[in-house]
Amino acid sequence: MDNAAIMPFEGWRLSGSAEELARRTYVAASPWAHAPDDVPDGHVLRLLEPAFRDDDPATSARVVRAWSASGRLVPLRGPALWAYQIDEAGRTALGLAALIDLDSGLLRPHEEVIERYVEVQSALAATTHGHWEPLTAFRPGLRVATLVAPRIAGVEPDLVVRSGTRTDRLWAITEPEVVDTICATLGRAPLTIADGHHRYAAWRALPAGAARHALTLVLDPDAIQVGAIHRVVNGTGLDDLVDELAPDQLAPIAGTEPDVAAFLESGATHVVLSDGRRHLGAALPPCATRRIDAAARTLADPRSIEPVGFEPDLARALAAAGSKSTAALVGRPDLDSIDRAASTGEVLAHKSSSFAPKPRVGLLMHRWD
Structure with a gap:
């Protein structure tokens, strides 16, 4: 052996x-x-x-x-x-x-x-x-x-x-x-x-x-069981992230955490940006997390040690959002897409899923x- x-x-x-x-x-x-x-x-x-x-x-x-x-x-x-x-x-x-x-x-x-x-x-x-x-x-x-x-x-x-x-x-x-x-x-x-x-x-x-x-x-x-890993973009307000990411694609989502969760579950490429009060949703291209991370690095304060925080819990991600930070909430991939990424070598962005x-x-x- x-x-x-x-x-x-x-x-x-x-x-x-x-x-x-x-x-x-x-x-x-x-x-x-x-x-x-x-x-x-x-x-x-x-x-x-x-x-x-x-x-x-x-x-x-x-x-x-x-x-x-x-x-x-x-x-x-x-x-x-x-x-x-x-x-x-x-x-x-x-x-x-x-x-x-x-x-x-x-x-x-x-x-x-x-x-x-x-x-x-x-x-x-x-x-x-x-x-x-x-x-x-x-x-x-x-x-x-x-x-x-x-x-x-x-x-x-x-x-x-x-x-x-x-x-x-x-x-x-x-x-x-x-x-x-x-x-x-x-x-x-x-x-x-x-x-x-x-x-x-x-x-x-x-x-x-x-x-x-x-x-x-x-x-x-x-x-x-597969879950999403959400982003908290630190030091960046909702409007700034929207302008950088998808100014013409995001639409308001009325309601609270259950409504946000339902929107994310309704589409494999759905994304919600939130400052804790306003929630804006869109269907973005696959692997939107990579785009979100790139936008966060572009907008980050040079003094920021950690421009992006990673949070698998939806409620915690929403609670961390505010006037100077934005929750970028993403849908969860399924095991088929995960295995396909591994078998083809076209890997997903870092921290795309929790298990x-x-x-x-x-x-x-x-x-x-």
Whole structure:
């Protein structure tokens, strides 16, 4: 298995009881900017935030070493493939986590990346020698749950964590013949990356000696929910953005958030610009997000550090709009268009889509020495 395109691996996790793990891990349901400022001691964000918030991956590496020495970071069984089941709000997603060769062509991105984000992710991985959150991928027609379910039927999970309405379960799959069969099935055709494009680009850019296989969670397409990622154009009023983007195409939308949401859902290329009071909608050409981002850079105050903010939650995006900022709200792409972008190489603009469910960060990680 050492030279295989898809490999089992020894997983790592935070230590502690199921209740402690629920408090020390999190699901990345919103941008990093919404992560709490004060997190408990031993929380996985204590490992990640120095690299992301302070541009200080060396401190993240010191946390890894300290937690390894103290037993806060511990190995799971392995090497193994990992069945990963997420139950939340009446939905079940059963997938499989494995290492996938970054140079094999089996992983295909569907979005552009932001170079600065790639640099941060690369520095974190290179300095800490770890993949701390899996990529998520899918393939139309692939039934991962059918492949995995017989292997775990009647078997107690290696790990169970419950938090609110969500339960995460992990099983190690270690039988050599079963591992070989699953790896061969997954390796028959490329997988489309749903979530984790910046991690993928960062891990591919790692220097010689780093891991050349990416920690990846593969899910069935029908288990994945796709959402939009809206823009908040900072330092730019609604009228200025309208003049730059589409002065003759936008028409008023009367009403509140539900009306805006209904307009976005009614057309694949629908876009709404809003200052929180006025909502202007239009059907713009495909990949309008790329046009919005370009307009934001053109209009940005030179002193602005972040001319565009990214927000998957419609209500939050609208709440962030005002006289000096404009919410640019976009429709969500479907899985067919996402897979088409990956297979043709005509990728979508960065942060064009959000995905659920996401794995719980801190339950299953990959380390190398």
